[in-house]
Amino acid sequence: MSRILYSILLYMAIPAVLIKLVLRARKSPAYRLRWGERFGFIQKLPQDKPVIWIHSVSVGEAIASAPMVKALMGHYPNHQFVITTMTPTGSERVRKIYGDSVYHVYCPYDLPDVQNRFLNRIHPQMALMMETELWPNTIAACKARNIPVVIVNARLSEKSSRGYAKLGSLTRKMMQNIHQVACQNENDGERFRQLGLPNEHLTITGSVKFDLSVDDEINKSAALLKSSWESGLGHKAQILIAASTHDGEDKPVLDAFKTILKKRPDTLLLLVPRHPERFNSVFELSKSQGLNTIRHSQATETSPDTQVIIGDTMGELMKLYATSDIAFVGGSLIKNGGHNMLEPAALGVPVLSGPSVYNFTDISQQLEDAGGMRTIQNSEQLAAAVTELLADDAARKKMGSQAQAFVEGNKGALQKLLKLVTETIDRLH
Template sequence: MSRYLYSLLLYLLVPFVLIKLVVRTRKSPAYGHRWGERFGFIKTLPNDKPVIWIHSVSVGETIASAPMVKALMNQYPNYRFVVTTMTPTGSERVKKIYGERVSHVYCPYDLPDVQNRFLNRTHTKMALIMETELWPNTIAACKARNIPVVIINARLSEKSARGYAKLSSLTRNMMQNIHQVACQTENDGERFKQLGLPAERLAITGSVKFDMSVDDEINNSAALLKSTWESGLGRKTKILIAASTHDGEDKPVLDAFRKVHEKLSDTLLLLVPRHPERFDRVFELSESLGFNTIRHSQATETSIDTQVIIGDTMGELMKLYATSDIAFVGGSLIKNGGHNMLEPAALGIPVLSGPSVYNFTDISQQLEDAGGMKTIQNSEQLAAVVYDLLTDDAARKKMGGQAQRFVEGNRGALQKLLKQVSETIDHLG
């Protein structure tokens, strides 16, 4: 497929994209704001400083990129930084992390005129794109303006690579236009090369997600929160967190928790849906299944019969993980590829995951080999493993310790990535 045909197809899809935005706005009103930014209609930035554009599609990637972005801001105070995300939750996270130190806009769609408008109005001199956001028109527009594009913390699953390979001419041309790819693993790098990336433009830096920091504030606030919950319950409790769950996972998790709770009445389930538009539905599901359920946003105090807490706030996942004894990481019981299992691992919490982890193939296998994670296939296995770990303190603590040591032993990607990015910035004209 040529880029011309690709662009034509995207233009034909614009009406459907707008319809989807309307539908999403009904479920989550924040999607109704700032539509123009998605089409490049943003306020023109002052042209007094060169601009580095950082794109991170999700909240998780925004958090993972923050240490690098902050380091670059300190190292290059004469540059302006623009951060784009796709979702309102990503926008909120950017504002919370950086305040007014960066400009945030929604990522412009991959249409030629949209990208040209965005680049004209931001005066971008360099683009840093997190992980797997590979957009042919975006990269081509940057190349035409001699704007180096660096894919940072890059990963490419076998499934994604097969998809790109089906569009071989479009993908190969795109790869030729990328200035550099800093990959998480050798396997990721090989897939990029197979798609046409010149070998000299590839660097293996590891995953910056290993370099996350867990400060005392998180642990202290988590301890206070758990103490408040236990005060309301009138007893000590052991907490299973099911984090970043998707539609199709909540009921199996609740069914598994029921089996555990029937044997261990001092347990509590902390259920955290991935997307905020599902908070109410998951709350209603839990109640309909007979669980005494509260919303974290509306009540920090539990009652003596509370069984399930719905984690319906944004930006608190690490704190909620830190209250817990075992973590199930969602997006993995359905075919969604999983989510970041390094977050609970960094806190020394045993990690459980379903079989679908194609977004974290190498990391999940290494974490499991290190003894910090177990893969479960279904609700029954989840119940059995949770029960075994909650009734064996030594095994649970050992598994959590192995998870934490795995994370600590793989730190260092951030410094490697900063070196690669800094070399490119230093050569900007």
């Protein structure tokens, strides 16, 4: 496919894209706002400082990129940093992490005139794209302006690779326009090569998701929160967290929890939906299952009858993980590819996951091989695994320690990535 044909098809798809935004806004009103940014209509930045542009599609990528961005901000205090996301939740997370220290807008769509407008208004010296953000027109526009594009913490699943391969020359040309791909592992790197990335443009750095730091404050605030819950419950609680769940997962999790309660009645379920527009519906679903349910956001005191707490706040997932004895990581019982199982692992919390982990194929397999994670196939297996681990403190703690050791043993990608990025920036001066 030629880039001209690709662009024509994208322009034809604009009405469908706008309809999708309207439909999504029914559940998440933030999608109604800031449409101009998605078409490159943004404030023009003053050109008194060089600009580094970082694109992180949503929450997970924004969190993963934060240590890199903060290190670069320290290394280049006279640069201005532009951070783009595609989702309101990603936008909210960027503002929470950086405040006013960065310029944040939604990433404009991959249309030639839109990207030209955007780049003409921010004039970046360099573009850093997180993970699998491969957009032909964006990358071509950067290449035409001699803006090096680095794909950082890059990954490419077999499914995505097959999709890009079908685009033929469009993908090959895009790969040739990329300055450098900093890949998580050799398997993903080989897929980039097969799509046409020159070998000299590939570096294997590992995943920066291993380099997440656990602040002492997280553990302190988690201990206080758990103590508060236990005070209201009137007993010590063993906590199962089901984190980042999607539609289609909450009911199986609640079914598993009801089975767990038959043998472990002191267990508390912390149920954390991935998307804020689902907080209300998941709260109602839990109550409809006959479970005594409260919402974390309302600071409601637990009572001896409390069984489920809905984690309906943003930016507190690590603290909620730290209160827990076992973590089930969602997006994995449905075909969504899973979410970051390294977050609970870094806290020494044993991890359970469903079978759909194509976003974390290598990491999940390695974590399981290290003894820090188990894969469950359904609600029944989730109930059985949790019941078994709650009954065996030694096995549960060993699994958590192995998970934490796995994370600690794989740190270092951030430093490799920073070396690559700083060398590229310094060559531009």
